[in-house]
Amino acid sequence: MARIIVVTSGKGGVGKTTSAAAIATGLALRGNKTVVIDFDVGLRNLDLIMGCERRVVYDLVNVIQGEAGLNQALIRDKRSDHLYILPASQTRDKDALTLEGVEQVLEKLAEDFDYIVCDSPAGIERGAQLAMYFADEAIVVTNPEVSSVRDSDRILGLLASKTRRAEQAQDPVVERLLITRYDPNRVDSGDMLNLEDIQEILAIKLIGLIPESEAVLRASNSGVPVTHDQDSDAGQAYSDTVARLLGDEKPLRFHQLQKKSFLSRIFGGGRR
Amino acid sequence: MKLLEFLKRERKKSASVAKERLQIIVAHQRGQRGQPDYMPMLERELLEVIRRYVEVEQDAINISLDSEDDCSVLELNVTLPNRG
Ligand SMILES: Nc1ncnc2c1ncn2[C@@H]1O[C@H](COP(=O)(O)OP(=O)(O)OP(=O)(O)O)[C@@H](O)[C@H]1O
Ligand SMILES: [Mg+2]
Numbered sequence: 105m106a107r108i109i110v111v112t113s114g115k116g117g118v119g120k121t122t123s124a125a126a127i128a129t130g131l132a133l134r135g136n137k138t139v140v141i142d143f144d145v146g147l148r149n150l151d152l153i154m155g156c157e158r159r160v161v162y163d164l165v166n167v168i169q170g171e172a173g174l175n176q177a178l179i180r181d182k183r184s185d186h187l188y189i190l191p192a193s194q195t196r197d198k199d200a201l202t203l204e205g206v207e208q209v210l211e212k213l214a215e216d217f218d219y220i221v222c223d224s225p226a227g228i229e230r231g232a233q234l235a236m237y238f239a240d241e242a243i244v245v246t247n248p249e250v251s252s253v254r255d256s257d258r259i260l261g262l263l264a265s266k267t268r269r270a271e272q273a274q275d276p277v278v279e280r281l282l283i284t285r286y287d288p289n290r291v292d293s294g295d296m297l298n299l300e301d302i303q304e305i306l307a308i309k310l311i312g313l314i315p316e317s318e319a320v321l322r323a324s325n326s327g328v329p330v331t332h333d334q335d336s337d338a339g340q341a342y343s344d345t346v347a348r349l350l351g352d353e354k355p356l357r358f359h360q361l362q363k364k365s366f367l368s369r370i371f372g373g374g375r376r
Numbered sequence: 377m378k379l380l381e382f383l384k385r386e387r388k389k390s391a392s393v394a395k396e397r398l399q400i401i402v403a404h405q406r407g408q409r410g411q412p413d414y415m416p417m418l419e420r421e422l423l424e425v426i427r428r429y430v431e432v433e434q435d436a437i438n439i440s441l442d443s444e445d446d447c448s449v450l451e452l453n454v455t456l457p458n459r460g
Contacts (some may be wrong), residue, residue, distance in 0.1 A: 120391045261409045293387055294391050295436050301395045 106214035107220050107301075109349075110239040112311065114255030114261075118247045119284040122320055122330070123342070124223035125153040127243070129329040130346030132187035136218040137206060139178065141209075142192035143235035144225040145201055151191045154181065155327025165193035168205030183332065188217075188288045201234050210238050213240030226257055233266050240269070241278040247285045247296040256281075256306055280311035288361045299359055303350055312339055312345030315358040383447055411441055444456065 121144075128140035141164060142150035149263055151157040156179045162172035167190075168325040175192075183185035190209075193200060215221050224235035236242060242263050246256045263277045268278070283299055290296035303310055319336030323329060331346070333339040337358050344354045407414070423437045438453040 170391065250398055253398050254401055254405070257405050261405065265410060291391070294389065297391050297394050297398075301391070305398050 106217050107219050107241060108210060108214075108239050109219060109243060110224055110236040110242045111243045111245060111317060112224040112236055112259055113226065113245040113252070114231060114232070115229055115247075115252045118245050118252050119314070119320075120226070120245050121149050121223050121280045122324070123148045123243065123245050123282060123284060123314070123347050124221050125150060125329040125360065126331045126338075126342040127346055127349070128219070129181075129184065129331040130189060130343055131219045131221070131349070132138075132181065132184040133331065134346060134350060135186060136350075137186050137216065138187040138219040138220040139190060139213055139217045140223060141190040141213075142223050143201075143231060144192050144223065145198060145231060146194065146196050147191075147225065148192035148194055150181075150223050151189065152327060153163040153324050154189050154329060155193075156181070156189055157327070160191045163191045163193040164209065165195055165200040167209055168201060174209065183328075198231065201231070203234065203237065207233055207238060228255075228262060232259075234263060236263060236267055236277070238268050239263075239277050241280065243280050243282050244306075244308065245282050245284055245308070246302060248283060248287075248291070248299075248302060250297075253297065253302060253305060260306065260308065281306055281308045282297040282312050282314070283310070284314040285316045286313055286359060288359060291359075292361055299356075310356075311348050312341060313356055313359050314345070378434055407440070415439070415441065432456065 109127075111120050111127070113120050124140055128138050131138040136181045140150065140154070142148050143164075144150070145165065148163070151160050152311050162177035164177065166172040167174050167177045177190055179189045179191065181189065192304055210220060222235045222239065226230040242259075244256050246252050260279060263279060267277050269275060281303065283302055286299065287296055299310070299313060315337050317330075317336060317338035319330050319333050319338045329338060330339045330372060331342045333342065341358050344357060347354050414453070419437065419439050422439065423432070426432060426437065432454060436455040440450065440451050442449045
């Protein structure tokens with residue numbers, strides 16, 4: 105049975121699309137038939153991050169409104185046979201998505217795919233609620249920063265009440281924390297929330313930690329999800345995250361200072 | 377070195393301040409979870425009514441809804457000022 109995973113956050117710009125693309129790519133690289141869906145109607149971006157923007161013909165809204173078949177809208181990834189992308193529409197009509205329409209699309213996709221990754225728009229309104237409604241699991245993307253952590257908690261509230269699993273009193277949506285843009289240097293100097301603090305506040309299981317990384321911008325510049333860049337810290341961190349999603353045990357990496365900087369040596373660089 | 381140590385200790389603080397603030401906000405948010413959508417409005421209107429009779433602070437009122445097996449209990453706590 106297909107697992108539906110929503111990548112969500114509440115706050116904008118924390119790395120949902122980056123993570124959805126990287127995780128979907130990682131799942132496909134491990135041999136799972138995966139589709140990643142852009143739910144950000146009006147502001148599609150996933151196609152750019154996946155590097156397929158010039159191959160978009162039809163989109164999710166076209167499919168829901170019956171203007172195109174699912175197979176016409178799905179874009180096969182250039183690099184992996186197991187990976188497909190379903191782009192969002194650029195229409196400004198936010199009501200173009202309907203709950204019934206989304207349900208039908210997901211049901212059809214579930215016949216063919218192992219994993220359905222939903223890239224949620226920011227916010228806690230309709231768009232975000234549609235993206236999470238049918239999810240089995242949620243990856244809550246959080247930056248080490250107060251507003252992001254607070255918004256993540258709001259999202260946890262919605263996952264526990266405004267999803268199909270919640271409304272039908274089934275097993276709850278599995279909630280997992282993905283901390284992104286983590287900077288061990290700033291954590292060490294006491295200017296950034298550390299991962300234990302974030303975990304303690306949100307009290308959900310950590311699925312991964314992605315460091316602040318130059319590789320992410322490079323990846324989006326070239327339209328190749330960062331998971332393909334296995335020389336990079338972020339690429340490896342996303343691979344670890346995918347491995348954990350698939351049930352592997354992986355120790356956490358990239359959360360500690362690599363080497364002591366000149367300054368921290370002078371100051372003693374006390375670790376916590 | 378004393379000065380440097382001092383500066384460093386000051387700098388340690390912003391993340392722990394963030395943590396303390398978040399713990400309070402999140403506790404509050406979680407307290408409101410699962411409440412019906414009308415609760416904030418109800419709270420505001422109740423406060424308004426009480427204020428017609430007694431002068432109380434914004435945070436002097438505390439309402440919560442607890443569900444038991446077959447009924448819900450609306451609990452209302454109002455801290456009144458000492459009679460002067
Ligand atoms: N680990 C990282 N290191 C450095 N930059 C990052 C990292 N993760 C994300 N970014 C950058 O942050 C920005 C926002 O990322 P992204 O578009 O994935 O966020 P989003 O949550 O999908 O945003 P939106 O809410 O607008 O959909 C991008 O410029 C991206 O390159
Ligand atoms: Mg996005």
